[in-house]
Amino acid sequence: MKLKHVFEERGSLMPLILGYLSLLTAALVVATSIGQVATANALLNNIAEEIALACASSVDQNTYYANGGLVINQESAKVRAQSLIASEHSLILAQLDVKNVEVRGSQVAITVSGKTRILTGQWRTVSARARAEVRVNPVG
16 A cells, blocks of 8 residues: 555656746746846946046037136037947947937046846846046146
């Protein structure tokens, strides 16, 4: 009688193992997707800072030479940001775009966005904002 009871329970561990494996796989997909989005966000932050620093050098030459004021030219900053974002190529980010360029005197703030594909095949939008300022240190 005992021998028959042992053979009837055989294989009852298999559904439990398959259930745990599916949970583990789902957890790995979620963790990898979160990591990919975080990596894409960090990369986009670096790109935004790079573009903001480049745009900060778009000082209005006429204003600077006329009265020494450091004023960033709004249109030059926008054109520079668009050209720099167009030249960026990434395996992680796609559809990079400059959403906004704000100029206030010697400060420029930009907002960029992009999309990244996670393991499930879905696209996630990430965005970043960076600010830069032009300063001149007097010599002497």
